[in-house]
Amino acid sequence: xxxxxxxxxxxxxxxxxxxxxxxxxxxxxxxxxxxxxxxxxxxxxxxxxxxxxxxxxxxxxxxxxxxxxxxxxxxxxxxxxxxxxxxxxxxxxxxxxxxxxxxxxxxxxxxxxxxxxxxxxxxxxxxxxxxxxxxxxxxxxxxxxxxxxxx
Numbered sequence: 001x002x003x004x005x006x007x008x009x010x011x012x013x014x015x016x017x018x019x020x021x022x023x024x025x026x027x028x029x030x031x032x033x034x035x036x037x038x039x040x041x042x043x044x045x046x047x048x049x050x051x052x053x054x055x056x057x058x059x060x061x062x063x064x065x066x067x068x069x070x071x072x073x074x075x076x077x078x079x080x081x082x083x084x085x086x087x088x089x090x091x092x093x094x095x096x097x098x099x100x101x102x103x104x105x106x107x108x109x110x111x112x113x114x115x116x117x118x119x120x121x122x123x124x125x126x127x128x129x130x131x132x133x134x135x136x137x138x139x140x141x142x143x144x145x146x147x148x149x150x151x
Contacts, residue, residue: 011049011056016063020044022071023063026078027100036113039104047103055095062092 012020024039048056065085070078086093104110111117128135 011053012045012060012063015068016060017045018071019063019066019068020059022078023066023082023096024100026075026082027097028104029075031113037107037109039100042103042107044100044103047106048099051102052099055099058092058095062089062096065089 021040021044024042024044028039030036030038030041048059062085066081070081073081082093
């Protein structure tokens with residue numbers, strides 16, 4: 001969670017956060033063995049505020065389409081409602097799905113769970129001397145592979 005975020009800056013009400021959590025859990029529920037967390041267990045609201053502020057107004061409209069009863073429905077019923085939403089509003093659904101996945105697959109627990117490991121993938125095991133630009137020589141040796149503007 002962002003320590004610099006104050007309550008008045010929060011983009012969602014408590015009720016909206018609960019519905020957002022139910023939507024996230026419907027899209028990515030926890031694994032049966034408990035290794036993989038549900039998307040509702042992540043700070044999706046914080047992620048959206050930091051990385052998708054242009055989506056917040058549309059997301060508020062999406063959240064308004066789901067009532068408080070959605071939260072207490074079993075997963076299969078929520079999936080049916082989510083499928084109906086995806087068919088009625090494919091663009092909004094696609095954006096919601098992309099943002100949930102974006103948040104989910106950046107979480108350290110998820111990365112560990114799928115065997116990728118948290119942290120940057122490079123230079124695991126590779127030593128790179130700082131400032132060694134000779135590593136770019138193979139790239140620079142390649143011929144130009146784009147077309148120049150002839151106008």
